[in-house]
Amino acid sequence: MKHKTGSPSLSRLIRRSMNSSTLFTILVFAVIVTILLSVVIRPLAQLGAQLVAHSTMREMTSPAFPKNHGIARLEDLSPEATGFERWWKTVERQEVVNYRIPWIDGDEPLAYDEGREMPRALHTVDIVVRLGDQELYRSAYLSPSGTAEEALRERNWLYDYFNKPYFAPIVNDDGEEVGLIIARIYPPLLVEIVGVTAVLMLLLGLLCFYVNYLLGKWLIGPLLRSLGQLRNVFRRLADGDVDELFEKGIQMDRSYSEIEDIAVETGRIIDNTKMHMEQLKQKNEELEAQKKVLTHQATIDGLTELNNRRHFLELIGGRLGEPGLMLMLLDIDDFKRINDTYGHAGGDVILEGFASVLKESFGGHAVVGRFGGEEFAVFSTRLSEEEMRSGAERLRAAIQSAVFDLPGSRSIGVTASIGVAYAPQNVLTFEELYQQADAALYASKRTGKNRVTVFGESPFRLPG
Structure with a gap:
């Protein structure tokens, strides 16, 4: 028997819940990290770029700047100017001095040597200085080809969100814009931290899934096995396999x-x-x-163990259409005298012995019954007329020759009158057959008893 249910499996539900909780935890952690990066790092990076740009601009727009670099005015600054190399170093210091973390080699840090080797940096500053139509300075870490915007995009295509460039215009004494400083904080160490964090999150997820597996195997597995065994027990109880x-x-x-x-x-x-x-x-x-x-009492005569009248009629009801049909009625001759002489106990012995003779003489498919008192009936089908006659006569002779032992060591014999209704091709109801057999029985009684009479062979006078 198959058991169908619309309820989810407990084991699947637990595993899905644990996996969902793990995934939810990782997602929440990722969202928190992203929010921290967005809320904290991006403003700090833009603020740092703004500070660098204004620091560079303050030096360039200070009154002493032209004199210190050997030029008459700021617009005259160019690579050909005598103080350009000095100015270049001034801008470069804005880029490198305050934002380097030297490599650690043993116990001694390595000092920055003003070269272009890239030590590990908390922040790297990208600076581009334009004056008029000239680009006076571009950070060495940016691509030398293309415009400043293209170089910044090439360098930082993955980090536009976190370190957006800051544009600071250079204005002369008359308020005219004569140049532009573009500054941007590029945080490589922070990016590495984010990458490491992502890897750690992945490892944390794998660890959580592995922990779920161990929990399922160690804690939940026995529980589910026990519940499954209980389910099988109740299924077997429900199926009757007990x-x-x-x-x-x-x-x-x-x-x-x-x-x-x-x-x-x-x-x-x-x-x-x-x-x-x-x-x-x-x-x-x-x-x-x-x-x-109860069935025995309702269908069998208690004294003779033959079918009673009601059960007799039930048994033959479905066979009335068969050919060669015979209904035989028997009556013990002078039975009242036997009862008067030997008492009812003696009469009962005669009835029991008479029934035994009937059962021995008609076995097989014949139906034998007691209709009441000393009247008995035999029903059979598929008999030829000769078989019917010889069988009836054989039964009469068997009754006549039988000896019945009564109480008190007495033995007596009895005779029976027999009436037979026979129909080779029956078209009669049971009532009609019974009337014919009863008429034949009456004829046997009237003509001397201890004989067989077949209906229709002698002059008959119906009783009454």
Whole structure:
């Protein structure tokens, strides 16, 4: 038997819940990290770019700047100017001095040597200085080709969100814009931290899934096995497959106290079920025995053990259409005198012996019954006329030759008058057959008793 249910599996539900909780935890962690980066790092990077740009611009727009670099005014600054190299170094210091973390080699840090080797940096500053149509300065780490915007995009295509460039215009004394400083904080160490964080998150997810597997195997597995065993026990109970359960009881893992309690209660249910089934079996046996007794009493004559009249009619009802049909009625001759002489006990002995002769003479498919008092009936089909006559005569002779032992060591014999209704191709109802057989029986009684009369062979006078 297949058991269908619309409910989800507990094991799948637990595993999905654990996996979903793990995934949710990782996603929440990722969202928190992203929010921190967005809320904290991006403004700090833009603020740093703004500070660098304004620091560079303050130097360039200070009154002493032209004099210190050997030029008459700021617009005259160009690579050909005598102080350009000095100015270049000034801008470069804005880029490198305050934002370097030297490599650690043993106990001594490596000093920055003003070269272009890239030490590990908390922040790297990208600076582009334009004056008029000239680009006076571009950070060495940017691509030398293309415009400043293209170089910044090429360098930082993955980090536009976190370090957007800051544009600071250079204005002369008359308020005219004569140049532009573009500054941007590029945080390589921070990017590495984010990458490492992503890897750690991935490893954390894998670790959580592995922990889920261990929890499922170590904690949840026994629980699910026990519940599955209980489910199988109740299925077998529902299907009626209980013999082994009754014999061996519940065989299951009891990994937790709750499961053990359920198993104990289930064992009690099985024991009670066994007791009730045994009681039910006993009741069924008693009812079956009572049914047999009642059926016997309702269908069998208590004295002769022959079919009573009602059951006799039930048995022959479906055979009235068969060919070669014979209904024979028998009456013990002078039975009242036997009762008067030997008492009812003697009469009962005669009736029992008479019934035995009938059963011995007509076995097989013949139906033999007692219609009441000393009247008996025999019904049979598929008999030829000769078989009918010889059988009836043989029965009469057997009755005549029988000796019945009465109480008090007495033995007597009896005779019987027999009337037969025979129909080779029956088109009659049972009532019509019975009338014919009864008329033939009456003729046998009237013409001397101890004889067989077949209906239609002698002059008949219907009783009454």
